Amino acid sequence: MKQNSSHTALLWIAAAGFFMQALDTTIVNTALPSMAHSLGVKPLVMQPVIVAYTLTMATLTPASGWLADRFGTRHVYFTAILIFVLGSLCCAGAHTLGQLIVARVLQGIGGSMLMPIGRLAVLRAVSAEQYVAALAMISVAGQAGPIVGPTLGGWFVEAVSWHWIFLINVPIGLAGMFAVHRYLPGNASAAAPRFDLPGCALVSLSMIAFSLAVDVPAQSHRAAWASALFVLGLCAALLYIPYARRRPDPLFRLALFREPNFSVGLIGNLVCRVGSSAVPFLVPLLLQLELGYSPLRSGLMMMPAALAGALAKRWIAPLIRRYGYDTFLLVNTLIVGGSIVAFALISRGTPVLVGIAVLAIFGAANSMQFAAMNSVTLKGLSHEDAGSGNSLFSMVQMLAMGLGVSIGGALVSVFAHQWGSATLGFRMSFVCVGLITLASALIFRRIDEAPTVRRGAVSSV
Incomplete structure (x- = not known):
């Protein structure tokens, strides 16, 4: 061949x-x-x-x-x-x-x-x-x-x-x-490097415990279990620090977090994606359960967001070159969070074109947000840390997706039960997850913008 x-x-x-x-x-x-x-x-x-x-x-x-x-x-x-x-x-x-x-x-x-x-x-x-x-x-x-x-x-x-x-x-x-x-x-x-199984177990335990701590109250209303799981996740994360210091080849070297933009980008990604990841879960439920859409029609309504996201990718590099990561992420985060809050205004009387426009704006801004966050988080890592940094970043992305779905579903259940209205439950949930995304703008303000970024290429976005 x-x-x-x-x-x-x-x-x-x-x-x-x-x-x-x-x-x-x-x-x-x-x-x-x-x-x-x-x-x-x-x-x-x-x-x-x-x-x-x-x-x-x-x-x-x-x-x-x-x-x-x-x-x-x-x-x-x-x-x-x-x-x-x-x-x-x-x-x-x-x-x-x-x-x-x-x-x-x-x-x-x-x-x-x-x-x-x-x-x-x-x-x-x-x-x-x-x-x-x-x-x-x-x-x-x-x-x-x-x-x-x-x-x-x-x-x-x-x-x-x-x-x-x-x-x-x-x-x-x-x-x-x-x-x-x-x-x-x-x-x-046969000479593959030794895998850090204990380190992976600690990191995985921390992620699973934090995720279940969010999900448990929504499923069984057991606050004690949620608190115990949260403490377990925190302890596993804290135990990894002295463990990584002693081990010569840990799963994730602590030196990763000495790169300022990696730490800021990691936390900003987690917070921002928690809000935006709730949207693909909540919107189809809103359309079918509250607005009476069929499954196919609700699926078609999600297409503008995906298409706008794919088309918007070509705008990212020119915008970042012109305004820098700090300004771009600040403004774009406000657009993403604002569009999520706007879903709370959609009702049976809302024109279809308005819903499509909100979804398209969210899809385009969210796509650019992901690409810019990915780039600013990883661009400063050394060649030695690039592989493990990318792996940890991928884990945080997946964790944020799960947390977004858990938090979004929990909020709808809590608000609907408290006020006796599923419609109000969805509206308040969109407001809350939108505010979570907007909060990440404060984190991205701490980005250390190098002068070369404004002039240089952003090929990684």
Whole structure:
């Protein structure tokens, strides 16, 4: 086989992995009311279906690179797709909410390795000159997932059943496994660096405990359990500090946090994404439960946000070059937070075009926000810390997505119960998560803007 053909096949394999992971992050949202009805539960208690998937991916992402080094890219990527397909089958066959959550965890185990190992395989196979173009190609697949996911989920619910939002992964996954077995190189190494399992366990325990601390009150109103989980998460995070100081090769070196923009960007990302990640979960529920939209129509309503986000990416670099990261993030955060609050004003009497406009503004600003936050957080890291810094950053992104869904769902339940109105519950929830996003503007004001940033390229955004 020619080298170019092999590289083309590799890019398609990586793109398929990106697409499956991105698709299953969004395709569930518009199907939640139908899934809840089928499983005999209320739609507002379905957020663990999303949280279980994102949190599992967050906790296992750091191990993906080591697994690829130790057992070979081909074997690990093949196994990741296999686990993802098996998890999808289990999701489709679930008869209770508990079974579906367990199946989503299994799906998340496979999903946690699809994107990082696909990116790693491309990095190792193509030249430095081709790498940016290769990543640009496979990132299109990642962008396509959020665009088609909500609409495809709504169409499956109406045309067949919600089970098909998971079964669609089976033919894609089988084709991917065949391609991986045939085209992907092995590259196993018995001399792979030792993996910091205790450090990974502490970081993962901290993330899981914090996430469950937010989710428990919404599910069972047990404040004591929530407090205990919060303390557990805090203790695990604090214990990692002396552990990392003693270990010569920790999972995440403490030197990462000596880079000011990395610390500021990490915290700002967490706070900002908590608010913006609640929107893809809350908006389809608002449209279906309060405004009477069908699953397909609510999915189509989410498309303007995704399309505007994809189109807005070309504006990021020129705007940052002109205004700098600090000014851009300050203004853009206000737009993102303001558009989230604006969802509270949408009612049955709101013209459809107004709703589409708010979604498009949110989608465009949110897309630029993510790209700018990614760039400012990672751009100052040394070559030595770039890999681990990117891994920790990916974990925080996934954690924020889960927290956003948990907090958004909890707020709707609390406000609806307190005032006896689900409509008011949704409105107040949008105001609260919008304010959380707006609060991140205060964090981004602490960005240390280097003079070269205003003149230099921002190719990483």
